[in-house]
Amino acid sequence: MEPDSPKLSNRRIKIASRIWNFKNSIVPMKILRTPDSAFENLPGYDFKANYLEVRNLRMHYVDEGSAEEKETILLLHGEPSWSYLYRKMIPALSVAGYRVIAPDLIGFGKSDKPDDPDFFSYQAHMDWLKEFVEKLNLGNVTLFCQDWGGLLGLRLVAENPERFSRIVAANTFLPTGDVPPKEDFLKWRHFSQNVKRLSIGSIVKNGCASALSPEVVAAYDAPYPDESYKAAARKFPALVPISPDDPASEPNRKAWEILRTWKKPFLTAFSDGDPITKGGDIFFRRLIPGAKGQKHVTIANGGHFLQEDKGEELAEVIKTFIEANPG
Numbered sequence: 001m002e003p004d005s006p007k008l009s010n011r012r013i014k015i016a017s018r019i020w021n022f023k024n025s026i027v028p029m030k031i032l033r034t035p036d037s038a039f040e041n042l043p044g045y046d047f048k049a050n051y052l053e054v055r056n057l058r059m060h061y062v063d064e065g066s067a068e069e070k071e072t073i074l075l076l077h078g079e080p081s082w083s084y085l086y087r088k089m090i091p092a093l094s095v096a097g098y099r100v101i102a103p104d105l106i107g108f109g110k111s112d113k114p115d116d117p118d119f120f121s122y123q124a125h126m127d128w129l130k131e132f133v134e135k136l137n138l139g140n141v142t143l144f145c146q147d148w149g150g151l152l153g154l155r156l157v158a159e160n161p162e163r164f165s166r167i168v169a170a171n172t173f174l175p176t177g178d179v180p181p182k183e184d185f186l187k188w189r190h191f192s193q194n195v196k197r198l199s200i201g202s203i204v205k206n207g208c209a210s211a212l213s214p215e216v217v218a219a220y221d222a223p224y225p226d227e228s229y230k231a232a233a234r235k236f237p238a239l240v241p242i243s244p245d246d247p248a249s250e251p252n253r254k255a256w257e258i259l260r261t262w263k264k265p266f267l268t269a270f271s272d273g274d275p276i277t278k279g280g281d282i283f284f285r286r287l288i289p290g291a292k293g294q295k296h297v298t299i300a301n302g303g304h305f306l307q308e309d310k311g312e313e314l315a316e317v318i319k320t321f322i323e324a325n326p327g
Helices: 006-025 090-095 122-136 148-159 183-194 200-206 214-221 227-239 249-259 280-287 306-324
Strands: 050-054 057-064 072-076 099-103 141-146 164-170 266-271 297-299
Touching: 050 122, 057 090, 057 122, 072 148, 090 099, 090 306, 099 122, 122 148, 122 249, 141 148, 141 306, 148 164, 148 249, 164 306, 183 227, 200 214, 266 280, 266 306, 297 306
Parallel strands: 072 099, 072 141, 141 164, 164 266, 266 297
Antiparallel strands: 050 057, 057 099
16 A cells, blocks of 8 residues: 655644544533522422433422322423422412422523533423423323413423313413514513623513512522523523524424314413513414413513412412313
């Protein structure tokens, strides 16, 4: 075999050097886990912690009431909150005889937090949530969803309709990118991607109609000791489809095809003070067959995070809805 010419050998050395430099310039992603001590003595949040693994990541969830109950209520939070948002609703619903499950999405609350924003995608969140529901083998579920809880939860229902009996949608939507987003959302999206420090507690506080105590604001900040823990919260606004060719647009259109035939009970419980999703309840009522004839409600004096403003009232709305539409 003929030896390489010096020119060819030098070229190979340069290529190998570039490959080595590229590989060694990549900083490996870390899976962060907030210390348990960060969650001690949070006001109103003393629920037992439960965990399961989804795709090698630990996912936390609150699971109150008996697993033997015939009815399960699944409470899905959105951006940038966590299951703490449901602390006022969980006791009222579990005492009423329901199994109540409130997970922390991956990257939020007590769940694992990959520190690379590019690790997160709409589909990844769907895959994690679907595996969560499958591993718990949930059935006869009433879904309550708000904010990103709806973007994920409504897709989840459409892709697994046999597991769900009812839906309550509050301050949420399922965008396909075919309708231009509101200016308020675009401002929020730009802010979330560019602000140096994303203050989770302040965002929740500003999205409420009622005043939050410093202790409650701190509780929303508790899962995030520093900015590296907030990759998921930063990424969420950028994952909302705002153009027809977004990666999530076609899956969401397919979900709407199912929802347009959904005849099981569907209730809207939007607040009167959310500029982001205002008017979305009319859209759901018009398009989803199961919404016809239901006693839809508007929560007065509620902001975007109406679970914080009117949690007890929302729990009563859910109970009344289930009782009026027995499975």
